[in-house]
Amino acid sequence: MSEESTREADAAAAEGRPRKRLRADAQRSTDALLTAAAEVFATSGVDAPVREITAKAGVGAGTLYRHFPQRSDLIAAVFRHEVDACADSAPSLAARYEPAEALAKWLQRFAGFIATKRGLSAALHSGDPAYDTLPSYFEQRFMPVLGALLDSAAKAGEIRSDVDPEDLLVATRNLTLPAQEDDNGHTPRMIALLVDGLRYGAPAREAR
Amino acid sequence: MSEESTREADAAAAEGRPRKRLRADAQRSTDALLTAAAEVFATSGVDAPVREITAKAGVGAGTLYRHFPQRSDLIAAVFRHEVDACADSAPSLAARYEPAEALAKWLQRFAGFIATKRGLSAALHSGDPAYDTLPSYFEQRFMPVLGALLDSAAKAGEIRSDVDPEDLLVATRNLTLPAQEDDNGHTPRMIALLVDGLRYGAPAREAR
DNA sequence: TGCTAAGCGGAACACTGTTCCGTATCGTTC
DNA sequence: GAACGATACGGAACAGTGTTCCGCTTAGCA
The missing domain is CATH 1.10.357.10 (Tetracycline Repressor, domain 2)
Structure with a gap:
């Protein structure tokens, strides 16, 4: 999935967010969050607790909010990802x-x-x-x-x-x-x- | 609205709840809650905080849960009331x-x-x-x-x-x-x- | 190798639903 | 009207949640 970041950037550009290459660790965090969120959403629904997602992703709460300020951002990103x-x-x-x-x-x-x-x-x-x-x-x-x-x-x-x-x-x-x-x-x-x-x-x- | 309690009792009977005359203070609380909840639902939606309703009704949280154990009970009661x-x-x-x-x-x-x-x-x-x-x-x-x-x-x-x-x-x-x-x-x-x-x-x- | 900006973690806070129990009130009986 | 048991009340306390904040870490670059 090497073109994923490009796709993400496209989506970002489409929404007016600044288009920029992510730092390696930030990319890791984002991927881990998307994967974890997809699993959690599938089992517990989109209203699942934030901590369940961050725990599964092995990431702090601050990291989630840095990348997905709104819950809807995360949901939309997971959707696009899938x-x-x-x-x-x-x-x-x-x-x-x-x-x-x-x-x-x-x-x-x-x-x-x-x-x-x-x-x-x-x-x-x-x-x-x-x-x-x-x-x-x-x-x-x-x-x-x-x-x-x-x-x-x-x-x-x-x-x-x-x-x-x-x-x-x-x-x-x-x-x-x-x-x-x-x-x-x-x-x-x-x-x-x-x-x-x-x-x-x-x-x-x-x-x- | 003197027949209201009768109507409530009918609804209660229809749902299998025990049909019984409420004590005066309990009736007051119930009415206050229904009125307050109707207003709050209209302005803040049915997901409004419980405390907003109890405050407007001048009633404690315990009183609300005594009469409406589930949120859906309150919502349904308000609906019927209206x-x-x-x-x-x-x-x-x-x-x-x-x-x-x-x-x-x-x-x-x-x-x-x-x-x-x-x-x-x-x-x-x-x-x-x-x-x-x-x-x-x-x-x-x-x-x-x-x-x-x-x-x-x-x-x-x-x-x-x-x-x-x-x-x-x-x-x-x-x-x-x-x-x-x-x-x-x-x-x-x-x-x-x-x-x-x-x-x-x-x-x-x-x-x- | 050292420097700086970007990113991270998780404690801390604010707000919520829900429970619990000492106190107050009601309706009844004498 | 006094006394009493049953019923109901209030609101503090608890547990779970979203969200923020900031000291510390790391990546990327010179």
């Missing part, structure tokens, strides 16, 4: 698997990402301007990624070619909604089904 | 004004009630079972009241007679939504317009 991780996983999947398989694997990955985002909707709609750019960031990062995966698979004749990336993104997200705490693998099964649906109308199949 | 106050205002309006005018005045009153309920939707959807009965309570109390006002006005020939109470309730509520902090009397004007719409098709008018 969006990036999910989106960046696509190329390596594309390199390792056949196009349709890469698409299937990435959708599963994406569903996993969405599943950890329960309880964020309340924050998103809190009116805090720190969240204003998140939806568009979500779209900007995921649409091209999914578009590319679809394209490759379609070009390879492994799936049909009349699928709108946005439809598929929304559908996948919605599939994760009914999932309860333990859903016995419901979501992965449903996504697999969706991908099979994509394969159904593929030229390679029609041709035989 | 629903009652709004619903109970209809008869006196009906006695003082011509039917259509009473209807208009009550809808304005209802709009005022709704306007103070912003920020409650988050609580309502929090999943706390204490709120489960509130929507039906809302409907049970308001539908008959509005139905009676409509009936009277229709029977007097002052408005058309093909209006569904539920439609009107929802419409009025929705009219208050776009209102900002200072909307320069937007909502009252829109409601007046709505009532004029009701009057338009009235028999008394058609007959001339």
Whole structure:
């Protein structure tokens, strides 16, 4: 994830924060906080105590507030961080698997990402301007990624070619909604089904 | 509001709490808390500090927790209290004004009630079972009241007679939504317009 | 190697929800 | 109206939280 700092800086620039290379220790702290916060948010929700996050990150409270003065800053940063991780996983999947398989694997990955985002909707709609750019960031990062995966698979004749990336993104997200705490693998099964649906109308199949 | 204690007891019975006459001082405390909480919720939202409420009510913290062990209990009680106050205002309006005018005045009153309920939707959807009965309570109390006002006005020939109470309730509520902090009397004007719409098709008018 | 700005840690503070218990009040009985 | 038990009250005390502050440490550079 070497381009992460660049991405962060981009986001910073977009928000008007001064764009500057972080000192090594500051970068370490920031990374540790983002990782710890992601875990804590996933298990205890976004309202988890600050100390739980700083303890897991092995960092003092002052350090957290230095980098993320507002709680919303941290939440938004974690969100962007995970969006990036999910989106960046696509190329390596594309390199390792056949196009349709890469698409299937990435959708599963994406569903996993969405599943950890329960309880964020309340924050998103809190009116805090720190969240204003998140939806568009979500779209900007995921649409091209999914578009590319679809394209490759379609070009390879492994799936049909009349699928709108946005439809598929929304559908996948919605599939994760009914999932309860333990859903016995419901979501992965449903996504697999969706991908099979994509394969159904593929030229390679029609041709035989 | 002499029937209030009865109503409270009804609600209590409906929820399985023991139905019992409160001691005089306990009744005073409860009333003071409900009144104070209503004001505080309106100005500072439902997340306002407990001490702000107890201070305004002139009551100790222990007293609040005695009567409302959970915050959701207090919120629900305030809600019911205000629903009652709004619903109970209809008869006196009906006695003082011509039917259509009473209807208009009550809808304005209802709009005022709704306007103070912003920020409650988050609580309502929090999943706390204490709120489960509130929507039906809302409907049970308001539908008959509005139905009676409509009936009277229709029977007097002052408005058309093909209006569904539920439609009107929802419409009025929705009219208050776009209102900002200072909307320069937007909502009252829109409601007046709505009532004029009701009057338009009235028999008394058609007959001339 | 030494210097300086940047960054760090965590004690300390302010504010919150919640509990607890000695005291006060109510309603009843005689 | 006096006495008494049950009920309710008040607010200090406690525990948990977010946030600030500042002496100390470290990274980067000359």
